[in-house]
Amino acid sequence: MRLTDHANNVELRPMRYQFPAARGDSYDDNWLVIGGSVTIPEGSWSFADPCLLTDEARQVAAWLRAVAAGTVAVTGPDTDGWLSPDTWFVEPVLAFSLAGRNERGLVLRVHLSLEGAPPWQLGNDGAGIYQYVVEVQLDAAALLRAADEWDLALESFPPR
Numbered sequence: 001m002r003l004t005d006h007a008n009n010v011e012l013r014p015m016r017y018q019f020p021a022a023r024g025d026s027y028d029d030n031w032l033v034i035g036g037s038v039t040i041p042e043g044s045w046s047f048a049d050p051c052l053l054t055d056e057a058r059q060v061a062a063w064l065r066a067v068a069a070g071t072v073a074v075t076g077p078d079t080d081g082w083l084s085p086d087t088w089f090v091e092p093v094l095a096f097s098l099a100g101r102n103e104r105g106l107v108l109r110v111h112l113s114l115e116g117a118p119p120w121q122l123g124n125d126g127a128g129i130y131q132y133v134v135e136v137q138l139d140a141a142a143l144l145r146a147a148d149e150w151d152l153a154l155e156s157f158p159p160r
Contacts, residue, residue: 001150005137009039018050030054049115051093064147068140105139
């Protein structure tokens with residue numbers, strides 16, 4: 001799935017199960033390694049990490065569709081300036097929130113922490129989980145395309 005605008009580009013894709021052979025553990029058998037490539041004005045980086053369970057991965061497309069439909073509320077920082085994502089997962093590597101709506105569409109926040117964070121943020125304990133974000137300006141049609149791309153990529157990774 002590609003989330004892109006004139007300045008920022010985030011590409012995410014399910015790559016493989018963390019464990020190629022099912023072990024009979026419904027939790028461990030369903031970890032997906034997610035690959036990400038990010039390009040922003042400050043630089044580019046990529047990551048690959050087992051950070052989503054198969055059912056969590058399916059929530060991503062549902063959330064994108066809800067944003068496109070206008071049913072997700074815009075969220076801002078709390079009174080201390082901290083951001084909380086709208087949708088997050090067991091592993092706090094990747095999360096999403098809606099930063100705003102304007103005449104050009106929607107501003108989506110992709111929260112990247114730990115293994116998903118840019119190399120210049122690694123080891124920066126002051127950054128905090130979910131506090132590094134890439135904001136991408138998209139219209140509803142682009143969000144729906146991204147959701148469709150994500151669903152298509154997940155077809156190869158059914159729950160086991």
